[in-house]
Amino acid sequence: MSAPLRTLEFRDPLKAKQLGARLSEVVDQVGREPVSVMHVCGSHEQAIARFGLRSAFPKKLDVVMGPGCPVCITDVPEVDEAVALALQGVRVATYGDMLRVPGTVKSLGDVRGEGAKVEVVYGIDQALELARATPAEELVFFATGFETTAVATASALLHDPPPNFSVLSAHKYIPPVMEIVTEMPGSRIEGFLAAGHAAVITGSNVFEQFVRDHGVPVVVAGFEPLDILAALVRLTELVRDREPKVVNMFPRCVTAEGNRVAQEQLWQVFTPTGGQWRGIAHVPNGNLRLRDDFARFDARRRFTIDVAKLWAYAPPRLLGQCRCGEIMSGSKRPSDCALFGKACVPESPVGACMVSTEGTCRIWHQYGGHLDLRSVS
Amino acid sequence: MCLGVPGRVVSVNGFSAVVDFWGVQKQVLLHLVDEPVGPGDYVLNHVGYAIRKIPSEDIAATLAMYDQLLDAKPEDLMRQDIEGEVGASKGRP
Structure with a gap:
């Protein structure tokens, strides 16, 4: 596409050095160590890793990745449900990453290898296309991911899905898990970096309640090294000043209110419910369940899913x-x-x-x- | 993944748009975007849906950021995620 006019703004080594120095200074001013902050986004960890940012962080600062990988937090029994459906002869479509995620005994990839009908799609629109192409056959979309993919699932169900289509929802909602991680015994998390593009949907306001309830600051951050460094400087300043508030450091993409059109569709179709996040905890309001109005598109209500049969294996x-x-x-x-x-x-x-x-x-x-x-x- | 990918709207037909991603044209749905979108506009897309119209003053900076991410080696995970996202829309109509 167009020439990268502003290259140096993202990768300027001098600016990075200055921000790194500033970060050290602020962390020193906090006056204790380590100062621990968490981000909840796989793309943030990728950016931190690929640019070796962690080695540039001050020694007293711990930046840890929390439950920000949608594939990872999909719980074992949820994978089991999809695997059981596929073994029952139902055609299952899902995002590619889900194929190799282990269930109790098998992954979707395992049962596909054994002849079950498991389709990889890039998005729910492709799953709908598959369903429309074979109207006599049931198709279940195993829907995983956070707000950003849940809005797509919601929108698809609101816009004339075919009768042979249903959804097995393993969608998760990020704000409630931030509370759980903060409240965990021994948790040292003093601030969060929130993922810029998820906040495109929810808006930065979604974190206000959490900040009020827990006194932990949240900074919405972009994905370039300088974005992340600048956001960490701001976050540690808020920790230093004991000033719990929401700061949006990614205004190029994120507004306070977010995308209302998408939010309306999300909550029209889904309702929050408690659920287990793999390996973490039961998260009250952390899962997204289809509302009763959409019961006919809910695979859990449409099929008897026999997961117990799977557990007969060791x-x-x-x-x-x-x-x-x-x-x-x-x-x-x-x-x-x-x-x-x-x-x-x-x-x-x-x-x-x-x-x-x-x-x-x-x-x-x-x-x-x-x-x-x-x-x- | 939460990055999403930017693309240029080529044409719009109801709630369906043809969007150009680095020369590859894909179909994208517009039900989730909260502003009117027309040819020439840039949108941020995720799993086959446009989720935001990119304000005109932010287009150059947004594209520059992605161009840099795509400059990485083929095995780079961010590059892979972005390329996967470009595939997240239906094929060329």
């Missing part, structure tokens, strides 16, 4: 050693896991965090396996 033994949950709650790093990079690699992942391009383990593995250079030196 679960894979390694899964018990997987530290995915503690990594996503910020209490452990990938390098603390005995399986990381050894028994668990992208080619044969044990846990979901090694499957997705947004998973903490996959990102650390891709960019060198041991990203926190401070603990090496």
Whole structure:
């Protein structure tokens, strides 16, 4: 596309150095260590990893990735439901990343290899197309992801889906899990970086209640190295000044109110309900369930899903050693896991965090396996 | 992934648009975008839906950021996610 006129604004090494120095100064001013902040977005971790930002962060600052990978937090029983449907002979369509996510015994990829009808689609519109092309056959879309994909699912169900189409919702909603992670015993999280593009939908206002209730600041951040550094400076300033508030450092994309049209469709179709996030906790209001008006498109109400049958097999033994949950709650790093990079690699992942391009383990593995250079030196 | 991808609207037919992503044209749905969109506008897209009309003053900076992300090696995860997103819309109509 057009010439990158403003290249230097994103990658200017001098500016990065200045921001890094400023960050050190502010963290020093907090007067204790470590100062721990969390981001909840796979794209943020990718950016931090690919530019080696963590080695530029001050030693007293801990920036951890929380439950920001939609594939990773999809719970085992949810994968089991999709696998059971496929084994029952129902055609299942889902996003590509979901194929290799382990269920209790099998993944969707495993049962596809055994002949079940599992289709990979880029978006729900492709799943609808498949359903329309074969009206005599039921098609279930295994719908995963946060607000950004949930709005697409909602919109699809509001705009004339074919009668043979239904949704198995494993959609999750980010704001409630921030509360859970903050309240976890031993949690040291003092501030959050919120994902810029998810906030395009929800608006930065969505975090106001959380900040009021928990006294923890939230800064909405973009994805370039300088965006992230600048947002961290602002966030640590808020920690230093004990000033819990929401600050939008990505106004190029995010407004206070967000996309009202998308929000209206989201809440017309879904209602929040409590649910388990893989390896983390039961999160009140953290799952999105189809409202009763859309019961006919709810695969859970349309089919009897026989997951118990799957559990007759013994679960894979390694899964018990997987530290995915503690990594996503910020209490452990990938390098603390005995399986990381050894028994668990992208080619044969044990846990979901090694499957997705947004998973903490996959990102650390891709960019060198041991990203926190401070603990090496 | 939460990045989304920017593209230029080529044509609009009801709630369906043809959008150009780095020379590849794809169909994108407009039900979720909160402003009127027409040919020549730039939109941010995710899993086959436009989610935001990019204000004209922000287009150059937004495109520059993505151009840089796409300059990375093919195995780079951000580049892969963006390329996956471009595929997230139906094929060339």
